[in-house]
């Protein structure tokens with residue numbers, strides 16, 4: 326079986342804490358984003374963008390997450406607060422895929438959102454192709470406008486995913502996949 330097919334058939338997510346250093350080099354980050362931006366895009370609107378979190382910047386971003394968490398839960402325990410501060414520092418690299426979908430005269434917003442999903446999936450696959458593991462997650466802070474503003478998102482922008490990337494600490498176990506007969510049908514000719 327060609328290598329690419331084997332990769333696509335065996336890809337599996339890892340949890341952020343299962344992704345360990347070393348993370349991708351600067352050149353590899355460029356490769357990841359180049360591949361992630363090579364997705365179908367009706368109307369060539371580029372309805373997505375990427376934010377890279379690496380090194381200490383991951384903890385700076387975590388400070389915004391922690392502040393929002395404290396505001397919501399003033400009685401939070403110190404270990405919960407520490408966990409929130411570390412949210413984007415569990416894996417060596419996090420790339421946020423930001424959807425910039427907006428009303429357009431011709432291109433449905435839905436299709437722009439789908440394009441951002443495609444960008445996130447291409448990013449995940451590119452990470453696997455480079456030998457890294459990845460985890461496409463959102464978690465609560467992806468929906469908190471205060472956190473998003475602190476991360477530099479405009480009001481009209483949304484998080485399609487925080488894609489966590491690093492070396493797999495161990496090979497992941499697979500999970501059951503839906504049987505083809507449950508998810509695919511052949512349209513019957515009359």
Ligand SMILES: Cc1cc2nc3c(=O)[nH]c(=O)nc-3n(C[C@H](O)[C@H](O)[C@H](O)COP(=O)(O)O)c2cc1C
Nearest residue numbers: 336337338339460461462463464465485486499500
């Ligand atoms: C848009 C989106 C957001 C997701 N957010 C989370 C999340 O916040 N937490 C989580 O555990 N999984 C989340 N997932 C699911 C994981 O990405 C992944 O699909 C799951 O862990 C199953 O692993 P698999 O990719 O090997 O099937 C999300 C998936 C998508 C498409």
